[in-house]
Amino acid sequence: MSASPILSAFRQALTEAWAGGAGALMPLGFFAGAAVLVPLGIGTDPTTLRAVGPGILWVALALASLVTLERIFQADVEDGALDLWLQTGAPASMIAAAKAFAHWLTAGLPLAILSPIFALMFQAKADTSLLAHMGLYALGGLAFFFWGGVGAALSATVRRGGLLISLIALPLYVPTAIFGALAMSGGPGSTGAPLFLAASTLFALAVAPFAMGAALRLAAD
């Protein structure tokens, strides 16, 4: 087995994510929108904002990943590209993982990188912990995109599958959201939380590709 089909799938997903124009910007706008609207909704008390800030950013990151992933596999089913990918001889799971990773790179990673700016909007103290948080958002976002990819692959043949993706993926997002928010809370248990976050991301990376691959084979059947 050669790696070239997998690299090509990655490259195609990357150009596809950018080609839509707003492809990568849409989740960013979504994230920014949530970060701007929440202080308007819950008031501008700095202590409250500082307390809810990280949690809001996790929720926005999770929802932004769902918005991006809605059509990644559905489009492949509709235009016939999925049939071609499944006949390359490369495992469907690796093709799917390459695509999910490409979408995390274009939509998930930029969100993590910009997270310090949003954190400052939530009255976070400007210190090095914001950089550590950046890493946590990147790590957790990867899990979100892989689990979201499972939802997207399972609903690839369903029109308007967005709701279905959310229903499938959101429960799988829970461990990441819990450990991610806990790691940033500074409260009891927060020292070990980054390791649990990393573990849940590794679990997603190990399991989600096979679920995506099986779902895509089923979608083509």
Next chain:
Amino acid sequence: MITGALLSATDLGMIRGERILFRNVSLAAHAGEAIVLRGANGAGKTTLLRILAGLTRPETGSVDRAASHHWIAHREGLKPHETPRTHLGLWARAWGAPTDQIDAVLKKMVLIRPSDVSARHLSAGQRRRTALARLLLQERPVWLLDEPLTALDADGRELLLSMISEHRLRGGAIIAAIHGDAGFDSSREVTI
């Protein structure tokens, strides 16, 4: 060189919903042969081709693929943002085929003029020619074609028919679902 059938299927049967789509379909494609699949709309020609390609699992029977195959179907596999050139480049790289032949392939398929136009602006015939161009990227003994003549103009039809006859002369085999006149001498017709 493969002796015997390049692709053979034994006792294929398929159920869709509550209905038996077809059963006891057997075929074997040897070097130089062209098998034409016949059947009314909805008889299951596309499903049979998908089974031969390994995309769909048959309810009964089995497929033996001794050689690699190309797949050309209704859904061309073009992304809206892809141009004929980027599409062929992508698949050449994915298959490990040389990319320096792409200009020659585009020229042969008369796709030089729209070679940098994104697929959403291509005509149906140009999209079809782009898909058919994949056949020339890599030598594969079996071509599975689902209604390959659709959307092609007279020149495109001639071009495809000459590609098919050259492929057969080189020892390739073709299995195609075709309505009406095939335009080439088929070795066998399978009606389902």
